[in-house]
């Protein structure tokens with residue numbers, strides 16, 4: 766049981782063509798420890814959160830909740846919008862926490878990465894996102910920081926992460942994320 770493949774769900778808070786954060790998720794998929802996989806859930810079709818639409822849940826929201834519940838770990842790649850996470854990501858997170866009493870994020874192991882053309886590399890958004898994750902009862906793996914600042918210089922023309930230091934940090938974070946998910950699963954099985 767403890768050796769079963771660890772399934773990571775990657776969610777980027779941007780739907781932009783050429784999004785650095787979607788590229789960062791693709792880079793994370795290249796740095797996985799053995800025995801783990803990463804699938805990406807795209808937010809293009811997600812409606813904006815609205816409580817009056819909770820019953821029944823929109824199909825896209827049910828898809829998101831099923832993907833989260835079927836994963837062992839969550840990897841968020843967050844843009845920074847006005848010193849916070851993007852509206853698209855917050856809305857998706859809010860949907861996943863609803864309806865009341867059916868919080869799909871609860872108990873999931875999660876980590877955060879982020880990319881931005883600016884120098885700070887989403888540090889403010891990442892701090893806020895970790896607070897939100899704690900409020901959702903997620904188990905947050907917070908080190909090492911993967912802050913991909915000056916993103917235009919860190920990704921190549923084909924979208925690959927060419928910065929060696931960022932790639933190494935990404936690998937370390939993925940290793941810790943998978944190890945934590947395994948440890949939790951092992952604990953739960955005992």
Ligand SMILES: Cc1cc2nc3c(=O)[nH]c(=O)nc-3n(C[C@H](O)[C@H](O)[C@H](O)COP(=O)(O)O)c2cc1C
Pocket residue numbers: 778779780781783784785786787844845846847848849880881882883884885886887
């Ligand atoms: C509304 C808005 C606000 C932004 N605010 C910030 C910011 O506070 N800090 C930052 O580093 N970049 C900021 N940016 C620039 C984004 O980091 C940049 O657009 C980035 O490429 C978004 O991520 P993506 O490439 O995954 O779409 C902002 C962009 C937008 C559209």
